Amino acid sequence: MHMTEELLDERAFSKLQWRCRRGLLENDLFIERFFRQFGASLTVRQANALGMLMDLSDNDLLDVNMGRKSLAEVSAPLDREDVQEVLSLLRKNC
Numbered sequence: 001m002h003m004t005e006e007l008l009d010e011r012a013f014s015k016l017q018w019r020c021r022r023g024l025l026e027n028d029l030f031i032e033r034f035f036r037q038f039g040a041s042l043t044v045r046q047a048n049a050l051g052m053l054m055d056l057s058d059n060d061l062l063d064v065n066m067g068r069k070s071l072a073e074v075s076a077p078l079d080r081e082d083v084q085e086v087l088s089l090l091r092k093n094c
Helices: 010-019 025-041 044-053 058-066 081-091
Strands: none
Touching: 010 044, 025 058, 025 081, 044 081, 058 081
């Protein structure tokens, strides 16, 4: 198995959950649903991409989750395949 396709271990998962705590309730709800549905199968690569999304401001993250802005509009370096994949998983629970 490729290193980045390894499942996230419990300690890294716990750290990621802590890092994903947000100031806007709407973002917390998106993220909570994401972890509930995909947490057990989250890979290291997906966790890294989610971590990159967490670098966005709360308002930009909400706009991206809701489809009001694209990743390119808020941060060009985030307009990547891995980040797009995680974003589509986040949006599945809208």
